[in-house]
Amino acid sequence: MYAFLSVASFLSVFPLYWTVVSATNSSSDIIKGSLLAGTHLFQNFYHLLELYNLSTALMNSTLNAVVLTVASVIICAMAGYGFEAFHSKAKDKLMSILLLSMMIPFAAVMIPLFQLTANMGLLNTTIGFILPSLSTAFLILLFRQSTRSFPYEMIDSARIDGLNEISIFFRIFMPTMKSTFAAATVITFMSAWNSYLWPSIVFRGDPSAFTMPMLIARTIAGNVTDHGVVMLAALIATIPTIIIFFFLQKYFVEGIAGSIK
């Protein structure tokens, strides 16, 4: 058992270790199969900055991911809360219809979505980027399921205190459901940061709107690849999600677990 787990752990971590190491090596050291950290980190970084617009891509990715995460978590949390705390037969029926949307592959809607975004003049904009994933049945379901365990007496007493429904949501529900919100934030941020297919459609025409995944995909596009630069770019694109993963691992696991109960 320990042998099996050790091998699995090694195989899981090794490619990442090698990425970190290679980001500090020169192209020729990488070809030689170096497994130790080298001294080329700054040269690689310098080349990366020289060849690609790293800071713009980092800023675009951050802006897009933050806006999408905040907007989509609030919209879906409200919906999940609405479905469960004001539960009714008709709402259940609507929910099961909305769940069908999880069966629709993105490839099946990307062309109409592209036309729709283009017609509204939203190509190459953050709004255009966030539209398709603003509201997802998965997040609504996550919030609906976890609202089941919400102490309803708190809502009732807040109503008696004269709070209106919106204030109850923001002032009572949100603070109580912190861990669900954290999980939803982690999941949404990660998928927004890493998304690639939709950005490469919606930001196609404007290099200044490129995101990190689009930038790192370009590092291999040329004829000559600088291996060190590729690995450093992949590493930089990965760092934010790895940090979030380490700090919020508990929520990440809980969040996924919460959604399957």
Add this chain to the structure above:
Amino acid sequence: MHIPNSHATRKPFLSLERKRSLSGWAFLSVAACLIIWLNFYPMVRGFIIALHTGAGANMTLSNPIYRNFARLFEDPQFRQTVSTTFLYLIVQVPIMLVLALILASMLNQPSLKGKAIFRTAIFLPCAVGLVAYALIFRQMFAHDGLINSVLIGIGVFETGHNWLNSVWSARLVIIIGLLWRWTGFATVLYLAGLQNIDRSIYEAAKIDGAGIFQQFWKITIPLLSPIILLTAIMSTNGTLQLFDESMNLTGGRPGMSTMTMSHYIYQTAFVHSPNLSYASAMSFAIFIFVAVLALIQIKVGDKR
């Protein structure tokens, strides 16, 4: 003494009950409208586009009206991408689910030492973006990449194998990549499910003389079956839509032998001479595949 005003005795326009129900609808309306507008409507719209030919303002109904769909059956490149995608699906998903089950039940052993380290290591690939890992694997399996250096070093090859330039090894690399990226994710789901199973069931089974394999087959698998079904549906769905790996790990090469359906649709719709209506017909085919496979899996899962 204060006398309540007459309004309170009259029946209000909206009863408290109705008012509550309406605020519930208000809470969920934005999200529901967005899903209808950005998921269901485009689905229908895509079907309509698939019935047309031409581009932009010159779109006309195609003749015969199912022409784009008929073309699917005559297009060898589409057939190629369908079979490649299904190859990934049939090979990768079962291996991944079995591996994840084994890993999760090991990680769930109460006697296991160093659990946190193993768990973090095995979950770690989930935190890596799809494009980033595709590039990492592309570099590892490059002709002058690490894998070849190691294999030459230990004497397996004389000159190294050109992994990404021959059909079957390139496909194999994509499958290895998928296994690396997603096994940890399935393990998380199984582990969460296992933690909901009462340990005393296992204790009782042990007392009755059930070995570790019997416990696995008779307790773990049946109790986890809803989650196994969920992961099967999710990964089938995900694999049928595979794009980032095909685009960035192999670029669909050599030839089009590693290209997935989504990649081909993207190419048809947005690269070279765009043909949105034919691409829409292919998109609709993916939808049919996903829907049919999900239905089959739900049927099979229910019987168990």
